[in-house]
Amino acid sequence: MRNNTPPQSPYRNLEEEIIEAEDGEVIYFDDEEQALAAGSDDEDADDANDAQYEEMNLEDIEGMLGQRIPERDDAKITFREHSSAVFSCHLHPTENIAVTGGEDDKAFVWNAETGEVxxxxxxxxxTVISVAFSPDGNYLATGDMAGEIQVFKVAQNYKKVWEFSMGDMCWMKWHMAANVLLAGSEVGDIYVWRIPSGDCKILPGNGNRCETAELANDGKKLFVGYGDGCVKLWDIKNTSALVEVRPNEPISHSECVSGVSCDPERNLYMSGSEDGKIMLVSNSGPVAILDPEAGPVEVVAFCPDTELRVAASGTLRGQIAIWDIAKQSIRATCEHSESDNGVTTLKWLPDQTLVCGTILGNVIAFDGRSGTRKYELQGHGAEVYDMCYDRAKGLLxxxxxxxTAKIFQINH
Structure with missing residues (x-):
């Protein structure tokens, strides 16, 4: 599911239809000719279809559409300009502007209050799998699976100021304190560019997919997970690995690393893997393995509130766990009744609130201390792939x- 383009929809628009006549001659019709040729037969078919739809229940309709129909839509704004799945989203740090990227090979910049493009x-x-404004809001970067990266100047009506082709890309993100762009590749190399000059350094890979990464709070280190289960803590400036935990060691992963997170205050790092385990790593090496016993781990996230030393994990089987980091044990399991509603993404909000995007499209909020369910945001009919939160405006x-992309108003 992560960073992969979904299968093409079985529903497609045919520009022409091939019909074999009684004498064996092949006849081609375009859309307009088909409509004229069909005539009253189409009207009869429409009547029959209307009667059929009236007999269909909600489950039948959901099955035909390939997505769930939510009971309600809690969104403040719904953006519908994409023609297929939306994989990435971001909010401008100061302006009421959103950006989204999707399977239709496009990115849209739009007004976060009106939805206007x-x-x-x-x-x-x-597929555009990553879109992000720079921390100062001056630049917008967009990147696709093929590794085509474009950077635009926001104040110059999104004029393109830099581009690069890196080969198949897995992820892309801005440094939190400078106009520096980072991206991980299918062969494991990590590119670090200064924007807009394009000055580049590379953290070399070993042929395994660079699956996921997160910057440490000091901005000097990058914690990275790879497709073979390896994790590395990189010194960005010196392009050297400070820590490397190879697969199948006593404390390590044995399968693809699907999520990583960095403690906001301490030199501690967390990785989750398809092997169903979570690993804690320090600047000196691996510390411990945590086992949620709930199948492949999709995402992990340290709580940014340093007074509450916890982290969260989510699995594709639907378990959402709150971990006591000091005790290296589960503090609480979130009250999540739908066991088949797998977790796709996690984000910590103010007041120690944890929000989770799910396979069914719900966004569910929990108390990060007790795991108690707080509220649910409905509106999406299928997997939530990405989330971005604006703390000042309370927008998710x-x-x-x-x-679609949706903006929800959250008041804390």
Whole structure:
């Protein structure tokens, strides 16, 4: 599911239809000719279809559409310009502007209050899996699975100021304190560019997919997970690995690392893997293995509130666990009744609130101390792939498989 383009929809628009006549001659019709040729037969078919739809229940309709129909829509704004799954989203740090990227090979910049399109970003030839404004808001970066990266100047009406082709890309993100862009590749190399000059350094890979990464709080180190289960803590400036935990060691992963997180205050790092285990790592090496016993771990996240030393994990089987880091044990399991509602993404909000995007499209909030369910945001009909939160405005932006992005108002 992560960073993979979903299968093409079985529903497609045919530009022409091939019909074999009684004498064996092949006849081609375009859309307009088909409509004229069909005539009254189409009207009869429409009547029959209407009667059929009236007999269909909600489950039948959901099955036909390939997505769930939510009971309600809690979104403040729904953006519908994408023609297929939306994989990535971000909010401008100061302006009421959102950006989304999707399987339609496009990114859209739009007004976060009205949903009006501000700029349509084209030039990509594959699914746009990462979009992000720089921390100062001056630049917008968009990147696709094929490794085509574009950077635009926001104040110059999104004029392109830099681009690069890196080969298949897995992730892309801005440094939190400088106009430095980082991206991980299919062969494991990590590119670090200064924008807009394009000055580059590379953290070399070993042929295994660079699956996921997160910057340490000091901005000097990068914690990285790879497709073979390896994790590394990189010194960005010196392009050297401070820590490397190889697969199948006594404390290590044996399968693809799907999520990583960095403690906001201490030199401690967390990785979750498809092997169903969570590993804690320090600047000196691996510390411990935590086993949620709930299947493949999709995502992990340290709580940014340093007074509450906890972290969260989510699995594709639907377990959401709150971990006591000091005790290296589960503090609470979130009250999540739908066992088949797998977790796709996690984000910590103010007041120690944990929000979780799910396979069914719900966004569920929990108390990060007790695991108690606080509220649920409905509106999406399929997987939530990405979330971005604006603390000042209390806005949560979500991107989904259902071809929409939604903004929810959250008051804390």
């Amino acid at each position: 501000i700029s349509k970003i084209e030039g990509h030839k594959d 932006l979500c991107a989904s498989e259902d071809s």
